[in-house]
Amino acid sequence: MHTNYINKKQSIFAETLFYIGFVLLYTPIVLVIFNAFCDPSSCDKCYKPSLIWFKALFRNTEILSAIITSLKISTLSATISTLIGFTAATLSTKKKRNKNWLDRSFLSPSLIPDITVGISMLLFFMYTHKYLSWPKQYNITTIVIGHIMSTIAYSYINIKTTLNACDTVIEDAAKDLGASQMQILFKVTLPIIMPSILSCWVFIFTLSLDDLIITSFLSGPGTNTITTIIFSSLRTGIDPVINAFSTLFIFVISCLMIVQLLLKNINTKKTDNKSSYANEQ
Numbered sequence: 001m002h003t004n005y006i007n008k009k010q011s012i013f014a015e016t017l018f019y020i021g022f023v024l025l026y027t028p029i030v031l032v033i034f035n036a037f038c039d040p041s042s043c044d045k046c047y048k049p050s051l052i053w054f055k056a057l058f059r060n061t062e063i064l065s066a067i068i069t070s071l072k073i074s075t076l077s078a079t080i081s082t083l084i085g086f087t088a089a090t091l092s093t094k095k096k097r098n099k100n101w102l103d104r105s106f107l108s109p110s111l112i113p114d115i116t117v118g119i120s121m122l123l124f125f126m127y128t129h130k131y132l133s134w135p136k137q138y139n140i141t142t143i144v145i146g147h148i149m150s151t152i153a154y155s156y157i158n159i160k161t162t163l164n165a166c167d168t169v170i171e172d173a174a175k176d177l178g179a180s181q182m183q184i185l186f187k188v189t190l191p192i193i194m195p196s197i198l199s200c201w202v203f204i205f206t207l208s209l210d211d212l213i214i215t216s217f218l219s220g221p222g223t224n225t226i227t228t229i230i231f232s233s234l235r236t237g238i239d240p241v242i243n244a245f246s247t248l249f250i251f252v253i254s255c256l257m258i259v260q261l262l263l264k265n266i267n268t269k270k271t272d273n274k275s276s277y278a279n280e281q
Contacts, residue, residue, distance in 0.1 A: 029250060036243040053244035060241060063229060070209055070225040073140055077147035078205035082197060084148070085155025090185065092156075093163045102156075110153035118217035121146045125218070138220030146214040151204045158203070162196040163189070199263035202256050210253075 039050035057063060085106070092102040109117070125142055128134050135142055166189065174188045212227040219228060226245070233239050 032243050032246045033250070035240060036247040038240075053240045054248075056241050057244045057248075062224070063226065063241070063245060066224045066226045066229045069140065069223065070227070073143050073147065073215075073225060074205045074208040076140075076144045077151060077208040078201045080144070081148045081151045081204050082155045082159075082201045084152055085200070086159050086197060088156050089160035089163055090189075092160055094181075106153050106156040108153075109149060110157075114150060114211070114213040117150050118146065118214040121149060121214070122217045138218055139223045142218040142220075143215055143223070143225070146218045147208045147211060150211070150214055151207050154207070155200050155204060158200045159193065159197060162193045166192055195263040195266040199260045202260045202263070206253055206256055 036053055037049045037051070039048040039052065088102050088106055092099050121142075125135060125138070129136075170192070171184050171188055174184045179187070210227065212231055215225050215228055216231075219225065226249075230242055230245070233242055
């Protein structure tokens with residue numbers, strides 16, 4: 001009886017913490033969306049939905065240019081980081097002697113704070129500019145390199161986990177049928193883990209799109225991303241246009257996260273089905 005009472009108390013306490021956390025997490029998001037659709041002529045009196053701030057957003061050339069720059073940086077960062085992570089994960093899985101070295105090399109950056117990565121990359125580019133005259137200026141290239149350094153650990157971990165979860169029976173069957181290592185990799189392994197690779201790409205794309213700290217260190221004059229534009233605009237007050245963009249940003253990120261979850265589920269089902277078929281054979 002006493003044990004049931006304690007369990008009930010713990011359950012109530014846990015639920016209370018959950019709802020408090022839920023409210024603290026989503027109330028700011030709801031307020032941003034609310035203000036994005038608020039008509040400036042009626043915000044102080046009664047709420048009247050309006051798309052005026054979204055129209056102003058698409059007329060703002062500075063923000064639109066920053067969005068295009070951010071998309072370029074995120075696409076390049078996600079693609080290169082995923083390719084490097086896939087190559088390293090494949091080597092770590094297939095060649096056991098390189099496993100510990102690769103693990104330490106790729107997992108260590110994930111433990112370093114972004115501000116430290118930003119400072120270290122800035123110093124690196126200062127020295128390369130001094131002795132190699134490169135880069136000429138801080139631009140998209142320097143930002144992409146910094147983003148790759150901060151996200152490559154995620155691609156390595158995710159892809160390696162997927163490769164380790166793959167049943168080796170499928171690869172052994174392909175090997176018995178005369179397939180080479182390259183054929184097994186590109187015709188057997190890669191199609192199985194492709195949903196996981198795409199999921200990893202989406203995740204890194206989101207991280208790169210959302211990054212502010214590293215971008216602030218490695219961006220130069222004329223290279224503005226949407227995060228730096230938003231941060232600099234906050235110094236003069238919250239522009240309602242930023243609320244409109246934030247609402248679109250929340251929508252896009254939510255869609256990307258849904259796609260990521262769907263791809264992970266597809267990869268799990270695909271791996272299970274392939275393993276079951278191979279075992280039956």
